Amino acid sequence: MADDSQVSQQPAQPPEAKTEASELDYVTRREIGREAVWSLSSAKPGNGVDQLRDDSTDTYWQSDGGQPHLINIQFHKKMTVVEIAFHLDFSSDESYTPKKLSIRAGSSFHDLVEVTVKELHEPVGWVRVPLFAPGGGGAAAIAADAAGGAEGPVLRAHFVQICVVAMHQNGRDTHIRQVKVFGPRLASVQHDPSLLEFISPEFETFACIR
């Protein structure tokens, strides 16, 4: 049994590539974390939300209390979330490095549905987790949008929770250096969603003032 689970785990673990911040895709998506209210299940003084969101990978959030360690991201309106990216560094955080992350979404604390689970193996650098609406609908807050594209329905939620389920080497507390939440980027000059984006130069010339 034990062998079996290990084998099945193996293909689910792509080699964790080192990705720099510039490799995060800011062209087709945008960071929406600043529009949210962030809270943590626990934090060591001086290693809290500010350090988690300060754009510096030298500082980090360190939990300081009982498991599970949670990051709560509450939006003021229902948002489309396409990706969450974490900056983790096994080489300096060692047993503090998360091993298993669970991402949940819903409209509040009470109706969270697990969207995806990410298993990690000694990650160093950015770990990107693409998000899609969980199959079969789930909570009322998660709507399957048919226009979401070929990859699957997009995730729309008021509330996203990241749960650090386990650390490497059975560590107790966790370090996460950065978390970024991405939504889709809409065309900058498009106003009416029932119309198409303009493509001809004649139309684009008169589409905006700059």
Added chain:
Amino acid sequence: MMAALAVVKAAHATSVALAARGEAEQGDTMTGWAAKLQESCRDGGGSPIRGGGGGARREGGGGGDAAAAGVGSGEGVRAVAALLLVLSKAYQHLMQFRCPEALQELGRLPPQQYCTGWVLHQVGRAYFERADYGNAKSALESMQRYDPHRMEGLDLLSTTLWHLKRDVELSYLAQKVSEFDRRSPQTWCVVGNCFSLQKEHETALRFFQRAIQLDADMTYAYTLCGHEYVANEDFDKAVACFRMAIRTDRRHYNAWYGLGSIYHRQEKYDMAEYHFRRALKINPQSSVLRVYLGMVLHANKRYLEALDMLELASKSEPRNPQASFQRANVLMSMERYAEALRELEVVRDNVPKESAVYFLMGKVCKKLGQTDAAMRHFTIALDLHNKDKNLIKAAVDRLNDPDMDEEEKF
């Protein structure tokens, strides 16, 4: 020499002030002013002035040329006065956004005056303000040729290239200016525009902010910053930027437009209307602003006003296909489908490769019960468009379902 410079400065100030007040009787004011100009030339410490010779260079310390040594004579003074009169008239037209008149006025300058940095900058600006980016580009490029060290106007050139989507030329310009002068705020506007065209809005924002650091009164840098924040959908910061732009220059209509477009996106249509109207008050000739105002009125269900506004827009700028397109959109909301289709057919004949036109035609045909025609239009739209295919496909799927409106899925 100092007197001549002072006069040029005064001319500058006067025409700006006139523009700000929006004086109607500019003809009289101008002739009276020319007389004053002549007087002050005579009184100005007796420094003799000869006409000709680079009098148009007002900025960058080049103005001294105008006062090149010469023998004092009424003829010389008259020549300078006539030159300054043309320049100031043109400048006044431009400040009031009467671009064709400004161009006409500047076109009367002799070649040795026309081919100077300042004049070509104003020519480029006049073309730019009426959304004639091709001509704006060539004017500003010749400005660069005649005055290679001029930094003013390069921000405008970079936005022109941004509109024209010339990423290679823009990136070359950015390279060149950042090598040439790293302390000029215009340089960083150029670099920012370059990144904005590549859709790297975060980086662009950093460069526009650097421009503001170098010159805290640079109105245009604030506006560009605001547009980047809009691209990031960070509307609060964008509003703050546009307000700063207005604070530094109340007549900067781009910032009023920026505020209007934010409110438009946030569906605060009354606010949007107010800001677009403010922008239009400053630049009453702009057909783009009129189209936006028409769209806001449409959204507020004031269809007849919207139609009038869009009619005005297409009259003032026949090249603008958006006006007729939006008219068709309004007519569709009013359920005047046959008229909408006629309007769209005209747009299609002018701009045959715009898939949004075919898409809207398809929707109109569906309303008219012409399912086959609708299908044909949708297919062409799908063929031309490479990105938004889902929207068209969804419309095709619903083609045989007459009860369902396209908009209902939102």
